[in-house]
Amino acid sequence: MAPWAAVLGLVALLAVGVLAIYLVSLVISPRGTLGTGPFLSGTRPQEHALSRYHVRWYAVTLVFLAFDMEMVFMYPWALVVAEVGPVAVVEMFIFLGLLMVGVVYAWREGAFRWS
Template structure:
């Protein structure tokens, strides 16, 4: 087996790299952060973790998820659109039209007004 490294040697090498990264992090990590610890760059939180958020943040999240789902469905569509032909193009435009109805509804309800 000329030139091959044994599996236990690779495991030891990976273990040494992981241990080295942890040791380097322990040596170089900042000390004496405020009460916030590693979160918020050591600053204390201004609000309680269970505080209430305005409903517009939830609406913005749902709009984001709608666009995210659009991308999830468009990627496989792009891969097969050449094989499927005109039917795939029509189906995608129907899908996008339905998403646009949701965006127009959110816009009319004021979901994009941040002031």
């Protein structure tokens, strides 16, 4: 049991911390204003929370994910590019070219127009 004492102590400490944060939030949170007060921006919502979103938000989200994936793959590439050499540089330019094809396609389809 001795090897697990540190793990159990850490789990107990974590449980105490979570309970403490929960109790503090219960003590200092305002009462009775949920649902009647302003939303996060300070104004009342103009539409219902279950209303539909315009399709352009989904297109922008997909373009953002493409750029996000680019950064996720470029970081490990940057760590090993010196070891691998020119092959890694060519592969990264091919990868960036494929992503650019997607961006040009989204641009031509009007994903970036807001009118």
